[in-house]
Amino acid sequence: LQNLTPAGTFFLFAVMCVPYMLIVWKLVPETTGKSLEEIERYWNRSEQ
16 A cells, blocks of 8 residues: 555556446436336346
8 A cells, every 4th residue: 555656546446447337337227207116027037
């Protein structure tokens, strides 16, 4: 940690966030314009 500057710490954090953003982008469905019942049906269908 002593060798890593504050900018280096932020850069490391940013690099580590990229895979998480891709996972969320690909796996979390879009819910804009959908009713709560439609969203619930989507999640219940994928559990079975």
